[in-house]
Amino acid sequence: MQQPLAERLRPSTLDEYIGQEHLVGQGAILRRMIDAGQISSFILWGPPGVGKTTLAHIISVQLEVPFFTLSAIHSGVKDVREVIDRCKGGGMFRKGRPILFIDEIHRFNKSQQDSLLGAVENGTVTLIGATTENPSFEVIRPLLSRCQVYVLKSLEVNHLHQLLGRAIHEDKYLKTLDIEVTETDALFRYSGGDARKLLNILDLVTGSAEENEKIIINDSIVTERLQQNPAAYDKNGEMHYDIISAFIKSIRGSDPDAAIYWLARMVEGGEDPAFIARRLVISAAEDIGLANPNALLMANACFDALQNIGWPEGRIVLAEATIYLASSPKSNSAYMAINKAMGIVKETGNLPVPLHLRNAPTSLMKELNYGQNYKYSHDYPNHFVEQQYLPDMLKEQSIWEPQNSPAENRLKEFMGSLWKKRFK
Structure with missing residues (x-):
């Protein structure tokens, strides 16, 4: 064989x-x-x-x-x-x-x-x-x-082209066949950057050809063969990346019905419950964030409960968290803020910490004005006093941009009452 x-x-x-x-x-x-x-x-x-x-x-x-x-x-x-x-x-x-x-x-x-x-x-x-x-x-x-x-990264299109060419022209069996590739979009899309998956699909398409028959590989043929033989490109549950993607996007899109459906697909497919719970924690922080801070508490509680009660009852905990997250208001302002801040750091490098914010554990540091003129917030009304916290070069920089949700509107209003000129 x-x-x-x-x-x-x-x-x-x-x-x-x-x-x-x-x-x-x-x-x-x-x-x-x-x-x-x-x-x-x-x-x-x-x-x-x-x-x-x-x-x-x-x-x-x-x-x-x-x-x-x-x-x-x-x-x-x-x-x-x-x-x-x-x-x-x-x-x-x-x-x-x-x-x-x-x-x-x-x-x-x-x-x-x-x-x-x-x-x-x-x-x-x-x-x-x-x-x-x-x-x-x-x-x-x-x-x-x-x-x-x-x-390691998923293979890119140029890698998939290399692999396809090597398979057709160097494999001892395939090089004896008359193969013509006219389209690769479906082949590469279904492979998803997975070399093994691409070769399995190629095996499927070429293996069903008659002797001496010219084999055409195009988008319609690849799609047709895969629909007839779904296991050929989903061996060992490799499609779980596609399903977890659909699951998270359904939560992000506020569709609890779709989210619970994809959860059921994973449960029935034997997916690792901890894998699902971790994705819920990430989704709670990335997609719901400050619009409903309780979502992160719910997701963490789900993760902990899952460890404590095990399976199969754990599916109920996952379902509760999934529906809660999907039906929560959404905001990615925290996600956007950290990405923006990291971009600024990469662009500006190691900017010096303002002297008044520096730690001064030694007398020498105090003589060099480390920590001098720092204002202790709790000594002022409402535990706030306006002073500079960013490096000098960035002192006018805005990073966190509140989004339009009741919870963030309240945060924005409170920040505006403190800073006056910021968070307008």
């Missing part, structure tokens, strides 16, 4: 690897470490199908070191310890430190992650973890502090 196209086309060298130039391009950080023959433990964070597993394999081959792999879904503490014991054995005959690759490391619980610490710290193994989730949420702090985190 023929291997799937994605396996047949798996790169074996960095020169064949497509994408992630910021990490493995000439002069990039990982490329330099690999070329030097010395790598430290790290975690690869990125969406499915961008080459995390492949990159780990390539590194082990190029460094000529033993490669051990575990799946966090199927492995426990016992499996981790067995692999570490194997890595310890025969060390004097090895060229370099073994690599232990753990796929979906975010699914390891605390005790499983704890079992890795000693081996990583004393150099028994070089750990390479792969995750689709933010490591700062899912990886314990002691382990995270011993690993660099490298972010």
